[in-house]
Amino acid sequence: MDDGRLREVYAVAYPRLVGQLVGVTGDPAEAEDAVMEAFARAAPGRSSFHDADNPEAWLRTVAVNVARSRWRRVLRWTHLVPSLARSEAYADLPEDHLALMAALRQLPAAQREAIALHHLADLPVAEVAQTLGVPEGTVKARLSRGRAALAELLEPSKEDDHV
Protein backbone atom coordinates (compact mmCIF):
# COMPACT_ATOMS: atom_id res chain seq x y z
CA MET A 1 0.00 0.00 0.00
CA ASP A 2 1.55 3.30 -1.07
CA ASP A 3 -0.96 6.02 -0.46
CA GLY A 4 1.79 8.62 -0.28
CA ARG A 5 2.77 8.10 -3.88
CA LEU A 6 -0.79 8.51 -5.06
CA ARG A 7 -1.17 11.68 -3.00
CA GLU A 8 1.92 13.14 -4.62
CA VAL A 9 0.70 12.32 -8.10
CA TYR A 10 -2.75 13.66 -7.25
CA ALA A 11 -1.47 17.05 -6.17
CA VAL A 12 0.56 17.52 -9.33
CA ALA A 13 -1.32 15.67 -12.01
CA TYR A 14 -4.99 16.25 -11.25
CA PRO A 15 -5.33 19.64 -12.97
CA ARG A 16 -3.16 18.54 -15.89
CA LEU A 17 -5.21 15.40 -16.45
CA VAL A 18 -8.47 17.34 -16.29
CA GLY A 19 -7.10 19.70 -18.91
CA GLN A 20 -6.13 16.76 -21.11
CA LEU A 21 -9.47 15.04 -20.68
CA VAL A 22 -11.68 18.03 -21.35
CA GLY A 23 -11.28 17.60 -25.08
CA VAL A 24 -12.06 13.90 -24.80
CA THR A 25 -15.29 14.48 -22.91
CA GLY A 26 -16.22 17.83 -24.44
CA ASP A 27 -17.23 18.95 -20.97
CA PRO A 28 -15.05 20.05 -18.02
CA ALA A 29 -17.38 18.56 -15.42
CA GLU A 30 -17.24 15.15 -17.03
CA ALA A 31 -13.47 15.45 -17.37
CA GLU A 32 -13.17 16.05 -13.64
CA ASP A 33 -15.41 13.11 -12.92
CA ALA A 34 -13.42 10.77 -15.16
CA VAL A 35 -10.11 11.86 -13.65
CA MET A 36 -11.41 11.48 -10.11
CA GLU A 37 -12.66 8.01 -10.94
CA ALA A 38 -9.21 7.14 -12.31
CA PHE A 39 -7.60 8.18 -9.05
CA ALA A 40 -10.09 6.12 -7.10
CA ARG A 41 -9.14 3.13 -9.23
CA ALA A 42 -5.48 3.78 -8.54
CA ALA A 43 -6.04 3.63 -4.80
CA PRO A 44 -4.15 1.08 -2.71
CA GLY A 45 -4.75 -2.45 -3.78
CA ARG A 46 -4.52 -1.64 -7.47
CA SER A 47 -1.09 -3.07 -8.04
CA SER A 48 -0.96 -2.25 -11.74
CA PHE A 49 -0.91 1.46 -10.90
CA HIS A 50 1.83 1.08 -8.35
CA ASP A 51 3.89 -0.97 -10.80
CA ALA A 52 3.45 1.55 -13.58
CA ASP A 53 6.57 3.30 -14.85
CA ASN A 54 4.51 6.34 -15.73
CA PRO A 55 1.70 6.78 -13.19
CA GLU A 56 0.25 9.75 -15.00
CA ALA A 57 -0.02 7.81 -18.24
CA TRP A 58 -1.75 5.00 -16.34
CA LEU A 59 -4.24 7.45 -14.89
CA ARG A 60 -4.85 9.06 -18.27
CA THR A 61 -5.59 5.72 -19.89
CA VAL A 62 -8.05 4.79 -17.18
CA ALA A 63 -9.69 8.21 -17.30
CA VAL A 64 -10.16 7.93 -21.06
CA ASN A 65 -11.70 4.49 -20.60
CA VAL A 66 -14.01 5.83 -17.94
CA ALA A 67 -15.03 8.73 -20.16
CA ARG A 68 -15.74 6.34 -23.02
CA SER A 69 -18.34 4.38 -21.18
CA ARG A 70 -21.65 6.09 -20.84
CA TRP A 71 -22.72 3.38 -18.54
CA ARG A 72 -20.10 4.65 -16.14
CA ARG A 73 -21.75 8.02 -16.19
CA VAL A 74 -25.09 6.46 -15.45
CA LEU A 75 -23.51 4.42 -12.69
CA ARG A 76 -22.15 7.32 -10.69
CA TRP A 77 -25.55 8.80 -10.13
CA THR A 78 -26.94 5.78 -8.46
CA HIS A 79 -24.21 3.97 -6.65
CA LEU A 80 -21.16 6.13 -6.68
CA VAL A 81 -20.26 9.41 -5.11
CA PRO A 82 -21.83 12.62 -6.29
CA SER A 83 -20.12 14.47 -9.03
CA LEU A 84 -17.28 16.56 -7.72
CA ALA A 85 -17.21 18.94 -10.62
CA ARG A 86 -18.20 22.50 -9.97
CA SER A 87 -19.48 23.78 -13.27
CA GLU A 88 -19.39 27.38 -12.06
CA ALA A 89 -15.61 27.21 -12.17
CA TYR A 90 -15.84 27.03 -15.93
CA ALA A 91 -18.67 29.47 -16.43
CA ASP A 92 -16.33 32.16 -17.70
CA LEU A 93 -14.65 30.09 -20.38
CA PRO A 94 -14.35 32.18 -23.54
CA GLU A 95 -16.89 31.73 -26.26
CA ASP A 96 -14.41 30.13 -28.64
CA HIS A 97 -13.64 27.49 -26.01
CA LEU A 98 -17.33 26.65 -25.71
CA ALA A 99 -17.63 26.48 -29.48
CA LEU A 100 -14.65 24.14 -29.63
CA MET A 101 -16.13 21.83 -26.99
CA ALA A 102 -19.45 21.82 -28.82
CA ALA A 103 -17.67 20.91 -32.05
CA LEU A 104 -15.63 18.19 -30.35
CA ARG A 105 -18.79 16.59 -29.02
CA GLN A 106 -20.04 16.21 -32.56
CA LEU A 107 -16.99 14.24 -33.68
CA PRO A 108 -16.98 10.46 -33.58
CA ALA A 109 -15.45 9.37 -30.28
CA ALA A 110 -12.33 7.87 -31.83
CA GLN A 111 -11.51 11.06 -33.73
CA ARG A 112 -12.35 13.26 -30.76
CA GLU A 113 -10.02 11.32 -28.46
CA ALA A 114 -7.14 11.56 -30.92
CA ILE A 115 -7.67 15.26 -31.60
CA ALA A 116 -8.06 16.07 -27.92
CA LEU A 117 -4.97 14.25 -26.76
CA HIS A 118 -2.70 15.29 -29.62
CA HIS A 119 -3.78 18.78 -30.62
CA LEU A 120 -5.22 20.03 -27.34
CA ALA A 121 -3.19 18.13 -24.75
CA ASP A 122 -0.02 18.26 -26.88
CA LEU A 123 0.81 14.60 -26.41
CA PRO A 124 3.06 13.00 -29.05
CA VAL A 125 1.36 10.58 -31.43
CA ALA A 126 3.16 7.67 -29.81
CA GLU A 127 1.82 8.58 -26.39
CA VAL A 128 -1.69 9.07 -27.78
CA ALA A 129 -1.44 5.61 -29.32
CA GLN A 130 -0.36 4.18 -25.99
CA THR A 131 -3.18 5.90 -24.15
CA LEU A 132 -5.82 4.75 -26.60
CA GLY A 133 -4.36 1.28 -27.04
CA VAL A 134 -4.14 1.49 -30.83
CA PRO A 135 -1.24 1.57 -33.34
CA GLU A 136 0.31 4.92 -34.23
CA GLY A 137 -0.92 4.58 -37.80
CA THR A 138 -4.47 4.37 -36.53
CA VAL A 139 -3.99 7.51 -34.49
CA LYS A 140 -2.63 9.35 -37.55
CA ALA A 141 -5.60 8.28 -39.62
CA ARG A 142 -8.02 9.40 -36.93
CA LEU A 143 -6.20 12.71 -36.64
CA SER A 144 -6.43 13.30 -40.35
CA ARG A 145 -10.15 12.60 -40.51
CA GLY A 146 -10.79 14.41 -37.25
CA ARG A 147 -8.97 17.55 -38.37
CA ALA A 148 -11.04 17.75 -41.51
CA ALA A 149 -14.28 17.20 -39.66
CA LEU A 150 -13.43 19.64 -36.89
CA ALA A 151 -12.39 22.35 -39.32
CA GLU A 152 -15.73 22.01 -41.05
CA LEU A 153 -17.62 22.14 -37.76
CA LEU A 154 -15.78 25.24 -36.60
CA GLU A 155 -16.14 27.07 -39.89
CA PRO A 156 -19.61 28.57 -39.32
CA SER A 157 -18.66 30.03 -35.96
CA LYS A 158 -15.64 31.69 -37.53
CA GLU A 159 -17.85 33.24 -40.13
CA ASP A 160 -20.09 34.51 -37.38
CA ASP A 161 -17.12 36.14 -35.73
CA HIS A 162 -16.49 38.21 -38.81
CA VAL A 163 -20.03 39.51 -39.02
Added chain:
Amino acid sequence: MSDLHELPDLAGDVRERVVIPPYAEVSRRVRARRLRGAVGAAAAAVVVVAGVAVWQSVATTAGPSVPQPADTTQGPIPPTDESQWRAVVDGTDSHPFEVEGTDDGSIAVVWRALEPGAPTFALVIREADGSVHGMRLDEPVSLTPVPGGWVGMDGAQGHLIGSDGTWSDLAEGASRSPRPGDVLVTGQYSSWLYSPDYQRLSPMPELEGDYADAYITPQGDVITCSRAGNTHVWVTMRDVHSPWVDGSTCTMAGRGDAVSALGLGDEPDGGIPLTGLLVRSQDGSEFRAGDFIALSGVTSVTITPAGSTLVTDASTGDSFVLSADHTQLVEPDRKLGLAFVAGDHLYATTYEFMNGPLLVSDDDGRTWRETTLPGNESKQG
Protein backbone atom coordinates in the same frame (compact mmCIF):
# COMPACT_ATOMS: atom_id res chain seq x y z
CA MET B 1 -5.01 21.44 -41.66
CA SER B 2 -3.93 24.90 -40.64
CA ASP B 3 -7.20 25.58 -38.81
CA LEU B 4 -6.16 23.41 -35.92
CA HIS B 5 -2.97 25.35 -35.31
CA GLU B 6 -5.24 28.20 -34.31
CA LEU B 7 -7.22 26.24 -31.75
CA PRO B 8 -7.64 27.98 -28.40
CA ASP B 9 -5.71 26.61 -25.44
CA LEU B 10 -8.69 24.76 -24.05
CA ALA B 11 -6.62 22.32 -22.01
CA GLY B 12 -4.53 25.08 -20.50
CA ASP B 13 -7.42 27.34 -19.64
CA VAL B 14 -9.37 24.51 -18.06
CA ARG B 15 -6.27 23.41 -16.15
CA GLU B 16 -5.93 26.89 -14.69
CA ARG B 17 -9.53 26.89 -13.56
CA VAL B 18 -9.45 23.50 -11.90
CA VAL B 19 -10.09 23.65 -8.17
CA ILE B 20 -8.35 20.54 -6.86
CA PRO B 21 -10.75 18.73 -4.53
CA PRO B 22 -9.26 17.65 -1.20
CA TYR B 23 -7.60 14.26 -1.40
CA ALA B 24 -10.32 13.03 0.94
CA GLU B 25 -12.60 13.02 -2.09
CA VAL B 26 -10.50 10.24 -3.59
CA SER B 27 -10.82 8.26 -0.38
CA ARG B 28 -14.55 8.93 -0.33
CA ARG B 29 -14.93 7.57 -3.83
CA VAL B 30 -12.88 4.51 -2.96
CA ARG B 31 -15.17 3.87 -0.01
CA ALA B 32 -18.17 4.34 -2.23
CA ARG B 33 -16.79 1.81 -4.69
CA ARG B 34 -16.48 -0.67 -1.88
CA LEU B 35 -19.93 0.13 -0.64
CA ARG B 36 -21.23 -0.32 -4.12
CA GLY B 37 -19.92 -3.82 -3.99
CA ALA B 38 -21.28 -4.36 -0.51
CA VAL B 39 -24.73 -2.96 -0.69
CA GLY B 40 -25.65 -2.15 -4.22
CA ALA B 41 -25.83 -3.59 -7.64
CA ALA B 42 -22.69 -3.24 -9.69
CA ALA B 43 -24.84 -2.43 -12.65
CA ALA B 44 -26.81 0.68 -11.93
CA ALA B 45 -29.01 0.27 -14.91
CA VAL B 46 -29.93 -3.24 -13.93
CA VAL B 47 -33.64 -3.72 -13.98
CA VAL B 48 -34.72 -5.31 -10.74
CA VAL B 49 -38.44 -5.88 -10.63
CA ALA B 50 -39.33 -7.32 -7.30
CA GLY B 51 -42.57 -9.14 -6.79
CA VAL B 52 -44.19 -7.97 -9.97
CA ALA B 53 -46.64 -10.82 -9.89
CA VAL B 54 -48.31 -9.44 -6.80
CA TRP B 55 -48.43 -5.93 -8.21
CA GLN B 56 -50.43 -6.58 -11.29
CA SER B 57 -53.70 -5.84 -9.57
CA VAL B 58 -52.54 -2.42 -8.45
CA ALA B 59 -54.46 0.11 -10.44
CA THR B 60 -53.24 3.51 -11.49
CA THR B 61 -55.25 6.46 -12.57
CA ALA B 62 -54.35 8.41 -15.62
CA GLY B 63 -53.40 11.92 -14.60
CA PRO B 64 -53.98 15.16 -16.41
CA SER B 65 -51.35 16.08 -18.93
CA VAL B 66 -51.69 19.80 -18.33
CA PRO B 67 -49.01 21.59 -16.27
CA GLN B 68 -49.74 21.64 -12.54
CA PRO B 69 -49.00 24.18 -9.80
CA ALA B 70 -45.63 24.00 -8.07
CA ASP B 71 -45.35 21.86 -4.97
CA THR B 72 -42.01 20.38 -4.05
CA THR B 73 -43.23 18.08 -1.32
CA GLN B 74 -46.48 16.55 -2.42
CA GLY B 75 -48.61 16.61 -5.49
CA PRO B 76 -48.27 16.92 -9.20
CA ILE B 77 -45.02 17.47 -11.00
CA PRO B 78 -43.71 20.97 -10.41
CA PRO B 79 -44.36 23.62 -13.04
CA THR B 80 -43.11 22.27 -16.06
CA ASP B 81 -43.97 24.27 -18.83
CA GLU B 82 -43.46 21.91 -21.70
CA SER B 83 -40.86 24.22 -23.19
CA GLN B 84 -38.59 23.59 -20.19
CA TRP B 85 -38.29 19.85 -20.54
CA ARG B 86 -38.51 20.00 -24.30
CA ALA B 87 -35.39 22.19 -24.25
CA VAL B 88 -33.54 19.26 -22.73
CA VAL B 89 -35.08 16.56 -24.93
CA ASP B 90 -34.29 18.64 -28.00
CA GLY B 91 -31.00 19.97 -26.58
CA THR B 92 -27.39 19.51 -27.58
CA ASP B 93 -26.52 15.85 -28.08
CA SER B 94 -29.55 14.87 -26.03
CA HIS B 95 -29.85 11.19 -25.20
CA PRO B 96 -31.67 8.87 -22.80
CA PHE B 97 -29.62 8.76 -19.60
CA GLU B 98 -31.79 6.21 -17.84
CA VAL B 99 -34.95 4.40 -18.91
CA GLU B 100 -37.31 2.26 -16.87
CA GLY B 101 -40.74 0.74 -17.25
CA THR B 102 -43.28 -0.10 -14.60
CA ASP B 103 -46.08 -2.58 -14.00
CA ASP B 104 -48.87 -0.59 -15.68
CA GLY B 105 -47.00 -0.29 -18.96
CA SER B 106 -45.72 3.26 -18.42
CA ILE B 107 -42.17 4.20 -19.37
CA ALA B 108 -39.96 6.86 -17.77
CA VAL B 109 -36.91 8.38 -19.44
CA VAL B 110 -34.32 10.60 -17.78
CA TRP B 111 -32.99 12.67 -20.66
CA ARG B 112 -29.64 14.41 -20.64
CA ALA B 113 -28.38 17.13 -22.94
CA LEU B 114 -24.72 18.10 -23.11
CA GLU B 115 -25.08 21.84 -23.04
CA PRO B 116 -21.92 23.97 -22.78
CA GLY B 117 -20.87 24.36 -19.16
CA ALA B 118 -22.99 21.64 -17.64
CA PRO B 119 -25.35 18.88 -18.72
CA THR B 120 -29.08 19.39 -18.29
CA PHE B 121 -31.67 16.78 -17.35
CA ALA B 122 -35.37 16.14 -17.76
CA LEU B 123 -37.80 13.38 -16.84
CA VAL B 124 -40.39 12.31 -19.39
CA ILE B 125 -43.08 9.75 -18.60
CA ARG B 126 -45.38 8.16 -21.15
CA GLU B 127 -48.37 6.24 -19.86
CA ALA B 128 -49.73 3.15 -21.54
CA ASP B 129 -52.53 5.23 -23.05
CA GLY B 130 -50.01 7.58 -24.63
CA SER B 131 -50.35 10.48 -22.18
CA VAL B 132 -47.00 12.24 -21.74
CA HIS B 133 -45.77 14.10 -18.65
CA GLY B 134 -42.48 15.90 -18.32
CA MET B 135 -40.40 17.98 -15.98
CA ARG B 136 -36.99 19.51 -16.01
CA LEU B 137 -34.64 18.13 -13.33
CA ASP B 138 -31.86 19.94 -11.50
CA GLU B 139 -30.12 16.60 -11.01
CA PRO B 140 -30.78 13.20 -12.52
CA VAL B 141 -32.55 10.54 -10.48
CA SER B 142 -32.05 6.80 -10.58
CA LEU B 143 -35.29 4.91 -11.16
CA THR B 144 -36.50 1.72 -9.49
CA PRO B 145 -39.87 0.36 -10.66
CA VAL B 146 -42.56 0.08 -8.00
CA PRO B 147 -46.32 -0.46 -8.35
CA GLY B 148 -47.79 2.40 -10.33
CA GLY B 149 -44.53 4.23 -10.90
CA TRP B 150 -40.96 4.47 -9.71
CA VAL B 151 -38.87 5.35 -6.71
CA GLY B 152 -36.43 8.01 -7.84
CA MET B 153 -33.27 8.43 -5.78
CA ASP B 154 -31.46 11.73 -5.80
CA GLY B 155 -28.51 11.11 -3.54
CA ALA B 156 -30.02 9.74 -0.36
CA GLN B 157 -33.42 11.40 -0.90
CA GLY B 158 -36.15 9.19 -2.27
CA HIS B 159 -39.10 10.37 -4.33
CA LEU B 160 -42.21 8.52 -5.39
CA ILE B 161 -42.85 9.24 -9.04
CA GLY B 162 -46.28 8.19 -10.24
CA SER B 163 -46.80 7.04 -13.79
CA ASP B 164 -49.53 9.71 -13.93
CA GLY B 165 -46.88 12.37 -13.47
CA THR B 166 -47.11 12.96 -9.73
CA TRP B 167 -43.99 13.49 -7.62
CA SER B 168 -43.73 13.33 -3.82
CA ASP B 169 -40.88 13.03 -1.33
CA LEU B 170 -40.69 9.72 0.49
CA ALA B 171 -40.40 9.54 4.26
CA GLU B 172 -37.86 7.20 5.80
CA GLY B 173 -38.81 4.85 8.60
CA ALA B 174 -36.83 2.59 10.91
CA SER B 175 -34.87 -0.37 9.65
CA ARG B 176 -36.96 -3.52 9.47
CA SER B 177 -37.04 -6.97 7.93
CA PRO B 178 -38.29 -7.45 4.37
CA ARG B 179 -41.99 -8.13 3.89
CA PRO B 180 -43.97 -9.54 0.94
CA GLY B 181 -44.26 -6.93 -1.78
CA ASP B 182 -41.18 -4.96 -0.70
CA VAL B 183 -38.91 -3.60 -3.37
CA LEU B 184 -35.17 -3.16 -2.91
CA VAL B 185 -34.00 0.35 -3.77
CA THR B 186 -30.28 0.97 -4.06
CA GLY B 187 -28.80 4.41 -3.51
CA GLN B 188 -25.32 5.83 -3.58
CA TYR B 189 -24.22 4.66 -0.17
CA SER B 190 -26.87 2.30 1.07
CA SER B 191 -30.00 0.34 0.22
CA TRP B 192 -33.60 0.64 1.34
CA LEU B 193 -36.76 -1.40 1.36
CA TYR B 194 -39.70 0.33 -0.24
CA SER B 195 -43.12 -0.65 1.00
CA PRO B 196 -45.86 -0.13 -1.61
CA ASP B 197 -48.49 -0.42 1.11
CA TYR B 198 -47.10 2.37 3.28
CA GLN B 199 -45.15 4.24 0.60
CA ARG B 200 -42.13 4.53 2.86
CA LEU B 201 -38.45 3.73 2.64
CA SER B 202 -36.77 1.74 5.39
CA PRO B 203 -33.04 1.11 5.61
CA MET B 204 -32.12 -2.39 4.52
CA PRO B 205 -31.09 -4.37 7.60
CA GLU B 206 -27.56 -5.68 7.91
CA LEU B 207 -27.14 -9.03 6.22
CA GLU B 208 -24.49 -11.60 6.89
CA GLY B 209 -21.69 -12.22 4.44
CA ASP B 210 -19.95 -10.11 1.84
CA TYR B 211 -23.02 -9.64 -0.27
CA ALA B 212 -23.06 -7.44 -3.33
CA ASP B 213 -26.71 -7.38 -4.34
CA ALA B 214 -30.05 -8.72 -3.23
CA TYR B 215 -33.55 -9.43 -4.47
CA ILE B 216 -36.77 -9.58 -2.49
CA THR B 217 -39.13 -12.31 -3.68
CA PRO B 218 -42.89 -11.73 -3.77
CA GLN B 219 -43.04 -13.79 -0.56
CA GLY B 220 -40.60 -11.43 1.18
CA ASP B 221 -37.63 -13.79 1.12
CA VAL B 222 -34.22 -12.24 0.55
CA ILE B 223 -31.95 -13.74 -2.08
CA THR B 224 -28.40 -12.42 -2.01
CA CYS B 225 -25.42 -12.77 -4.26
CA SER B 226 -22.16 -12.61 -2.38
CA ARG B 227 -18.47 -12.57 -3.07
CA ALA B 228 -16.25 -15.48 -2.15
CA GLY B 229 -12.91 -13.72 -2.08
CA ASN B 230 -12.10 -11.61 -5.12
CA THR B 231 -12.62 -14.23 -7.78
CA HIS B 232 -15.94 -15.97 -7.24
CA VAL B 233 -19.55 -15.17 -6.44
CA TRP B 234 -22.50 -17.22 -5.32
CA VAL B 235 -26.20 -16.91 -4.52
CA THR B 236 -27.93 -17.74 -1.25
CA MET B 237 -31.55 -17.96 -0.12
CA ARG B 238 -32.08 -19.20 3.42
CA ASP B 239 -30.21 -22.50 3.46
CA VAL B 240 -30.08 -22.91 -0.32
CA HIS B 241 -26.72 -22.10 -1.88
CA SER B 242 -25.61 -21.99 -5.48
CA PRO B 243 -22.31 -23.19 -6.86
CA TRP B 244 -19.61 -20.57 -7.30
CA VAL B 245 -19.06 -18.83 -10.61
CA ASP B 246 -16.31 -16.43 -11.64
CA GLY B 247 -16.70 -12.81 -10.63
CA SER B 248 -15.23 -10.02 -8.53
CA THR B 249 -18.71 -8.78 -7.78
CA CYS B 250 -22.24 -9.60 -8.86
CA THR B 251 -25.61 -8.14 -9.62
CA MET B 252 -29.09 -9.63 -9.69
CA ALA B 253 -32.43 -9.33 -11.42
CA GLY B 254 -35.73 -10.90 -10.54
CA ARG B 255 -39.33 -11.03 -11.64
CA GLY B 256 -41.72 -12.92 -9.45
CA ASP B 257 -39.99 -16.21 -8.63
CA ALA B 258 -37.53 -16.05 -11.54
CA VAL B 259 -34.11 -14.85 -10.44
CA SER B 260 -30.74 -14.55 -12.16
CA ALA B 261 -27.38 -13.32 -10.90
CA LEU B 262 -24.40 -12.20 -12.95
CA GLY B 263 -20.77 -12.61 -11.98
CA LEU B 264 -18.86 -9.51 -13.08
CA GLY B 265 -15.16 -8.86 -13.48
CA ASP B 266 -13.63 -5.60 -12.27
CA GLU B 267 -10.82 -4.65 -14.61
CA PRO B 268 -8.35 -1.95 -13.57
CA ASP B 269 -9.05 -0.06 -16.77
CA GLY B 270 -12.71 0.33 -15.87
CA GLY B 271 -14.07 -2.69 -17.72
CA ILE B 272 -16.75 -4.84 -16.08
CA PRO B 273 -16.99 -8.01 -18.19
CA LEU B 274 -19.59 -10.71 -17.69
CA THR B 275 -17.84 -13.72 -16.15
CA GLY B 276 -20.61 -15.97 -14.88
CA LEU B 277 -24.35 -16.52 -14.72
CA LEU B 278 -26.43 -18.17 -12.01
CA VAL B 279 -30.10 -19.01 -12.51
CA ARG B 280 -32.82 -20.24 -10.20
CA SER B 281 -34.50 -23.48 -11.15
CA GLN B 282 -38.12 -23.15 -12.19
CA ASP B 283 -39.34 -24.96 -9.09
CA GLY B 284 -37.23 -22.58 -6.97
CA SER B 285 -35.43 -25.37 -5.19
CA GLU B 286 -31.90 -24.63 -6.36
CA PHE B 287 -29.56 -22.29 -8.18
CA ARG B 288 -27.26 -23.48 -10.93
CA ALA B 289 -24.75 -22.08 -13.39
CA GLY B 290 -26.35 -21.05 -16.66
CA ASP B 291 -25.00 -20.74 -20.19
CA PHE B 292 -23.99 -17.26 -21.24
CA ILE B 293 -22.09 -15.26 -23.82
CA ALA B 294 -19.04 -13.55 -22.35
CA LEU B 295 -20.00 -9.94 -22.96
CA SER B 296 -17.21 -7.39 -22.53
CA GLY B 297 -19.49 -5.23 -20.41
CA VAL B 298 -22.92 -5.32 -18.81
CA THR B 299 -25.50 -2.55 -18.91
CA SER B 300 -28.66 -4.35 -17.92
CA VAL B 301 -29.95 -7.73 -16.86
CA THR B 302 -33.68 -8.18 -17.13
CA ILE B 303 -36.08 -11.02 -16.43
CA THR B 304 -38.50 -10.91 -19.35
CA PRO B 305 -42.27 -11.32 -18.94
CA ALA B 306 -41.80 -14.92 -20.11
CA GLY B 307 -39.20 -15.55 -17.42
CA SER B 308 -36.11 -15.55 -19.64
CA THR B 309 -32.93 -13.68 -18.77
CA LEU B 310 -31.86 -10.87 -21.12
CA VAL B 311 -28.38 -9.41 -20.63
CA THR B 312 -27.19 -6.41 -22.66
CA ASP B 313 -24.02 -4.41 -23.14
CA ALA B 314 -25.06 -0.98 -24.37
CA SER B 315 -21.50 -0.01 -25.26
CA THR B 316 -21.25 -2.64 -27.97
CA GLY B 317 -24.91 -3.50 -28.48
CA ASP B 318 -24.15 -7.17 -27.81
CA SER B 319 -26.71 -9.16 -25.85
CA PHE B 320 -28.19 -12.60 -25.31
CA VAL B 321 -31.34 -14.24 -24.01
CA LEU B 322 -31.29 -17.39 -21.88
CA SER B 323 -34.70 -19.03 -22.08
CA ALA B 324 -36.87 -19.47 -18.99
CA ASP B 325 -36.13 -23.19 -18.89
CA HIS B 326 -32.41 -22.37 -19.26
CA THR B 327 -31.99 -24.63 -22.30
CA GLN B 328 -31.69 -22.12 -25.15
CA LEU B 329 -29.22 -19.31 -25.60
CA VAL B 330 -30.36 -16.85 -28.24
CA GLU B 331 -28.71 -13.76 -29.74
CA PRO B 332 -31.26 -11.05 -30.63
CA ASP B 333 -31.54 -9.99 -34.24
CA ARG B 334 -30.16 -6.50 -33.63
CA LYS B 335 -27.95 -4.53 -31.28
CA LEU B 336 -29.55 -3.45 -28.01
CA GLY B 337 -28.91 -0.82 -25.35
CA LEU B 338 -30.57 -0.84 -21.95
CA ALA B 339 -33.38 -3.39 -21.62
CA PHE B 340 -36.42 -3.11 -19.37
CA VAL B 341 -39.98 -4.33 -18.96
CA ALA B 342 -43.10 -2.17 -18.95
CA GLY B 343 -46.35 -4.02 -18.29
CA ASP B 344 -46.11 -7.21 -20.32
CA HIS B 345 -43.78 -5.79 -22.94
CA LEU B 346 -40.04 -6.13 -23.30
CA TYR B 347 -38.17 -2.99 -24.46
CA ALA B 348 -34.62 -1.88 -25.15
CA THR B 349 -33.05 1.43 -26.00
CA THR B 350 -30.80 2.04 -28.95
CA TYR B 351 -27.29 0.91 -28.10
CA GLU B 352 -24.57 3.38 -27.09
CA PHE B 353 -27.32 5.35 -25.34
CA MET B 354 -27.93 7.25 -28.54
CA ASN B 355 -31.12 9.19 -29.16
CA GLY B 356 -32.75 6.63 -31.41
CA PRO B 357 -35.90 4.60 -31.62
CA LEU B 358 -37.12 2.53 -28.71
CA LEU B 359 -37.14 -1.16 -29.52
CA VAL B 360 -39.84 -3.63 -28.47
CA SER B 361 -39.90 -7.40 -28.78
CA ASP B 362 -42.99 -9.58 -29.09
CA ASP B 363 -41.12 -12.90 -29.05
CA ASP B 364 -39.14 -12.84 -25.82
CA GLY B 365 -36.17 -10.91 -27.18
CA ARG B 366 -35.46 -12.79 -30.40
CA THR B 367 -36.61 -10.09 -32.82
CA TRP B 368 -37.23 -6.41 -32.29
CA ARG B 369 -39.24 -3.69 -33.96
CA GLU B 370 -39.00 0.05 -33.58
CA THR B 371 -41.30 2.33 -31.63
CA THR B 372 -40.88 5.83 -30.20
CA LEU B 373 -38.89 6.79 -27.14
CA PRO B 374 -40.94 8.88 -24.68
CA GLY B 375 -40.15 12.52 -25.42
CA ASN B 376 -39.70 11.95 -29.12
CA GLU B 377 -43.40 11.69 -29.98
CA SER B 378 -43.45 14.99 -31.84
CA LYS B 379 -40.60 13.81 -34.06
CA GLN B 380 -42.49 10.69 -35.07
CA GLY B 381 -43.10 10.30 -38.74
